Amino acid sequence: MNKRVPVPVNPPHPGRRRFLKGTVAAGALLGANLSGFGTSFASSGPQGGPVTLMDPGSQQKFVNPLPIPPRIYATSDSPLTIPIGATAQWMGLVDAQGTQLRTPVYGLGVAGQFTTPGPTIIARQNETVHVNWQNQLPDDRPHLLPVDTGMHIPDVNSPDGQFSAQKPVVIHLHGGHSEAESDGNPLAWYTQGYQSTGPEFAKQEYQYDNTQEAMGAWYHDHTVGMTRLNVHAGLHGMYLIKDDNEQRLIDNDILPSDHHMIDISITDALFDDQGQLYYPGWHGQPINPITQKAIQDSWPNPSILDEFFGNFILVNGMVWPKMDVEANKYRFRLLNASSSRTYVLEFENKMPFYQLGSDGGFLDKPVQLTQLVISPAERMDVLVDFTQAAGSQIILRNHGPEIPFRGFVDPADPANATKLVYNEDGERSISDGHGGLAPIASPDNTGVIMRFDVAEASDAIPAQAAQFTETVPLRTPYQPIARDNVAVVRQLIVYPQDDDLGRELNLLGTPESGSVFFMDPVTENVALNTTEVWEVYNATASGHPIHVHQVQFEVIDRQEFDWEFTPREQPLMNTGRTFEGATIELQGVKGDRVLPQPNEQGRKDTVIALPGQVTRIIAHFDLPGEYVWHCHIITHEDYDMMRKFVVT
Incomplete structure (x- = not known):
């Protein structure tokens, strides 16, 4: 066995829903080790008594x-x-x-x-x-x-x-x-x-x-x-x-050095009035103030709930922090580590920024944005130039929904690639009863991420900072996954169900298998060193961030589709109980294919499968063994929206 050696560590840097109808379209190191948490530790656990949520x-x-x-x-x-x-x-x-x-x-x-x-x-x-x-x-x-x-x-x-x-x-x-x-x-x-x-x-x-x-x-x-x-x-x-x-790129001052590369991990949480994490599940304790879904007496105690949304936003483990930055360019490595929440990020002053890369690495060239959609488990590599913001305070806001994300591309207007569509009337907030689909994050709490306090300008600002544009090549020309030798095109379906107790149960499957569980027989058997296209048909009312292990895939396109939903009785895992499962007959696609967003056109491992649409991805599988693919709304993943695939 290799000898363990000291690990080099750098110093801290300064500074219930139904399915759609088939025709619907930082400072110091954190924390300290403690030998125990005291009697208040289990306030949301089995010994927990009454709980008061923190406002x-x-x-x-x-x-x-x-x-x-x-x-x-x-x-x-x-x-x-x-x-x-x-x-x-x-x-x-x-x-x-x-x-x-x-x-x-x-x-x-x-x-x-x-x-x-x-x-x-x-x-x-x-x-x-x-x-x-x-x-x-x-x-x-x-x-x-x-x-x-x-x-x-x-x-x-x-x-x-x-x-x-x-x-x-x-x-x-x-x-x-x-x-x-x-x-x-x-x-x-x-x-x-x-x-x-x-x-x-x-x-x-x-x-x-x-x-x-x-x-x-x-x-x-x-x-x-x-x-x-x-x-x-x-x-x-x-x-x-x-x-x-x-x-x-760093040596040529196209990108900032690691000293100006900042990790930003965004999560949401609920707390009780003692500052402890609160996770709904126990009978008799408060319901989630955002989802407002009560735990039924007939459910287990405790019980899983279909999603989790918190009313506190944390960045790197700190609620609504601030960061002192120079009037300079910074590279932010963004991660959405939240359970269910998709963020739509925008600087309060509408300041533009550049996305350099996504899950699997650099894009060919930067993409200029003023708004960025990041779903659970996605990572975005962005460059922000604070040169013109010297001496100001800039709040990073979130315009994302308080339910799972439901769409950002208008199929009637694919050229307007960054337009967000939450409601039938195109508004980004609940209107007066007309097509309101997604309550937007509260501007007082979940709509706020953090603040950047920009120092006054200094002579240390490199000239290149103000010259960074979308024409800057970030890599050698991208070599797309070859599409002339696709071995298999798989049709995979996101099935909407409830279990026998009335709890939401999203499942995966195929047209042939119907809705199936994680431990049901494998349906995705992949030959080693082959390329496949996976078509993920989402028949639910929400977007699901689909993650495939092992590979970095490419998003081909999205398209609306029609289907026929047929209920069926099937076993509920190995519980001895049954529930109303389903099969779905695909009845064809409709409308135009919508190409991926400009900042989705690189390598990815997580993609939002939008409701009522088929999302097509292509991947090359070059490692043997058993892996999994699943929804990364992790409450969905845990119950039981995950499937094995085997590469042989």
């Missing part, structure tokens, strides 16, 4: 500096051990007296501390990195958040059913081109000291070969039936790959 209006905005996660520069000769544990972290919350409230979370460790988000790991192209994600979660207290034990979850001895002892985890490198054994299979979970392991657990030390070009991935927990809980509790962080081309 987001009780907290000041733009007071605390944006924290910058520590960075680990990984190398092939220095295997990493990243501990996973419990801590209490200050997230910017205070009580009525102004006393800081520390929030119990799960974090990832570096330099003797656990933080959420965890450290940003920076690797080089084609340099293999080994990581041992070491589970140190405590075995003397219940899980931080309420676990619905009636679902497909790890088979771990848990006397009270709430994982008061062993707590399973498994880390997935999202966006990684990883061998199957290191991919973070949801059934490859393990507990502290590997006391218990999942049926597909394969190895303790994961291998990442980093064969992609420069890109921004992220890592997060992927435990079957518990991903929403472990990620929301804090188990996620960024993973960046660098290459010679990126260094060339």
Whole structure:
């Protein structure tokens, strides 16, 4: 076994819905390790009594500096051990007296501390990195958040059913081109000291070969039936790959140096009045103030809910922070780490910015935007030039909906590629009863992300900063995935259902299989080293961010379609119960094909499958083994909107 060596760490940087009708179209390191959280730890757990939710209006905005996660520069000769544990972290919350409230979370460790988000790991192209994600979660207290034990979850001895002892985890490198054994299979979970392991657990030390070009991935927990809980509790962080081309752009002052490259991970949350994370699920406790969905008496206690939306916005684990920036250009590595929320980001002054890349790396050339749609699990690499904003304060706002995203392209106006369509009348807010489909984020809380305080101009500003345009080449000409040798075109369907208790249950499947569960027989058997087109037909009323493991795909287009929905009785997993499943007969497409947005025209691993539309993607599968594809609204993924695919 390779000898463990110290890990280099950089200093902190300054500074219920129904289906559609078939004809409808930062400062210092975060946190500190604590031996226990005290009697208030389990306020949203099995011992929790009455809960009072914290009012987001009780907290000041733009007071605390944006924290910058520590960075680990990984190398092939220095295997990493990243501990996973419990801590209490200050997230910017205070009580009525102004006393800081520390929030119990799960974090990832570096330099003797656990933080959420965890450290940003920076690797080089084609340099293999080994990581041992070491589970140190405590075995003397219940899980931080309420676990619905009636679902497909790890088979771990848990006397009270709430994982008061062993707590399973498994880390997935999202966006990684990883061998199957290191991919973070949801059934490859393990507990502290590997006391218990999942049926597909394969190895303790994961291998990442980093064969992609420069890109921004992220890592997060992927435990079957518990991903929403472990990620929301804090188990996620960024993973960046660098290459010679990126260094060339930096050396030629086309891109800022790493000192002006800032990781920005956006999440939403609910808190109780003690500053603890609140996750609805237990009977008799408050419902989610945004979704307003009550837990029925006939449901399990606790129960999963179909989505989670919080009324607090956090950036790098801090509620509504501010960041002091120079009158200069900055590169922001954006990540939407939220469970269900899609953000539509825009500077309050309508200032333009450039998107440099998406999930899988650089675009050919920058795309100038004033508004950016980023769905759960997507990453965006953007350049913001504050040169002309010297001495000002600029708020980054969110115009996204308070429900899962439902569309941003008007098929009647495809040329207007950045137009957002939430309502039939084209307005971005609820109108007076006319076609209102999506309540927009509140301008007082969820519509606000953070603020940038720009310093006065200085002579240190490079001349190139003001000259950056959409004509700047970012890479050698993009070589699209060859479309003249497609082995298979698959038709995949997003099925809308409710389970036998009336809880929303979105499932995946094919026209032949009908709606199926994660552990039903595999329908996506892929031949090694072949290219396939996947057509994802979304028959639900919401957009779903679809993520495919192993590959970086390309978005071909989207198009409206017609279908016939036929209910059928089928088993509900292995519960011995039945529910009303479905089959869908596809009846053809209609209207024009809508090309991907300009900033979707690179390599991606997550794409929004819009309601009433087929979303076509193309991918080349060159690694053997068992992988998964799923919706990245992770409440959907956990129950049970995930399927295996096997490459042989």
